[in-house]
Amino acid sequence: MAVYFTYSTHLMVKAMSEAEIEFPSTKEECMKKAGNIMVQVDFDKYRPLCEIIANLAPDYFSNKEAFFSAWVCANIKAATNVESNKTN
Amino acid sequence: MSRLAFSPNELRSILVQCNIKSAATMCDVDYNTDRILEWMERAVSGYPGVDLLVFPECCFQGMHFTEYYKVALTLNSEPIRRVCAKCKELKVWGVFNPWIKPDDGRFIENTAILVNDEGEIVSKYVKMNPWLPYEPTYPGRGVSVADGPKGSKIAMIICADAKYQEIWRECRLQGANLVVHVSHWMAPYVHSHKLANQAGAYFNRIPVLAVNSVGMDEGYIYLGNSMVVDALGRIIDEAPIGVEWMLEAVLNPTAMCEAVEDGINSNSPWEFNHRGASCPDMNGVGLDASDYSAYMNALH
Numbered sequence: 001m002a003v004y005f006t007y008s009t010h011l012m013v014k015a016m017s018e019a020e021i022e023f024p025s026t027k028e029e030c031m032k033k034a035g036n037i038m039v040q041v042d043f044d045k046y047r048p049l050c051e052i053i054a055n056l057a058p059d060y061f062s063n064k065e066a067f068f069s070a071w072v073c074a075n076i077k078a079a080t081n082v083e084s085n086k087t088n
Numbered sequence: 089m090s091r092l093a094f095s096p097n098e099l100r101s102i103l104v105q106c107n108i109k110s111a112a113t114m115c116d117v118d119y120n121t122d123r124i125l126e127w128m129e130r131a132v133s134g135y136p137g138v139d140l141l142v143f144p145e146c147c148f149q150g151m152h153f154t155e156y157y158k159v160a161l162t163l164n165s166e167p168i169r170r171v172c173a174k175c176k177e178l179k180v181w182g183v184f185n186p187w188i189k190p191d192d193g194r195f196i197e198n199t200a201i202l203v204n205d206e207g208e209i210v211s212k213y214v215k216m217n218p219w220l221p222y223e224p225t226y227p228g229r230g231v232s233v234a235d236g237p238k239g240s241k242i243a244m245i246i247c248a249d250a251k252y253q254e255i256w257r258e259c260r261l262q263g264a265n266l267v268v269h270v271s272h273w274m275a276p277y278v279h280s281h282k283l284a285n286q287a288g289a290y291f292n293r294i295p296v297l298a299v300n301s302v303g304m305d306e307g308y309i310y311l312g313n314s315m316v317v318d319a320l321g322r323i324i325d326e327a328p329i330g331v332e333w334m335l336e337a338v339l340n341p342t343a344m345c346e347a348v349e350d351g352i353n354s355n356s357p358w359e360f361n362h363r364g365a366s367c368p369d370m371n372g373v374g375l376d377a378s379d380y381s382a383y384m385n386a387l388h
Binding site for chain 2: 009013023056057058062063064065066068069070071072073074076077080
């Protein structure tokens, strides 16, 4: 049976909390607060929180849901790019 | 909900579910005013430290079938000055709902007022959706949100307003963290009264204090069943049907609305203006209300 990494949202919430990121906030402010915090994004992968935020499209987040919507959007884009590159 | 257990940061309100005389004369208005003052004294006696007292729709006048227009008040009339003075004397805020005859000659406006603990009218709202065709009052054009006690930001809506989803949404989008719904809602419509309060709260993630009158007039029996609804649409407490009652509401509207803002989902006031925001084609922004056929069609 395939095993999937399903708790990335939970770990992002924890990382955001550790960074004391609150909303509303700009992307730049979020990146500053992210500091050196690392986030587990797969069973064997970690990424800097700062880098994750840098990849989000909007420059401003009015609330937490706005941030996480942008995050899901960026994740899907990244995943589909990987799939697309594999196909090509 | 015990009155022995509440935090000093929580807003403590009493919803006065009272019987209003259907006023045909100014003497009847004075009678109702005397009763409002009695209820105010009773509420602060029974619930010492209370922050806000809320009275039902048309608490000065009722809604007489034929004589209603003869008993309209001006904002600086004696009955209103008396309740304002009582707020100051008792150091308590109040929501009241007189029928007002404007100074500029317009017809009567069904008007809710928020009075602070200094006796000043700090917010005025004119009912946007008079109960057609029986309530020929002049309609208002927008909600009013005002700072209330304990960090509350209060929007008032009146009775038939609650049947229209737009006004609830406007309250939330204008920054309210508490809707005070005052009504003169008649039997047998218990279900719709309950449903409207819960739906308004749930669809907009905002707590509601709903106070309704009891008693009867020339044509109707008013059902009561005042209620406190949380931001998830759950009824925290409710008053019985058909009897006078004081319903205590202890809640923290600021915390309730901040919890919505701090959630990673179900922030419906934001979501409806950012539909599909997490879709990879939407760049985390989504579509706003200007791209919503219901709104576009309604405007044309």
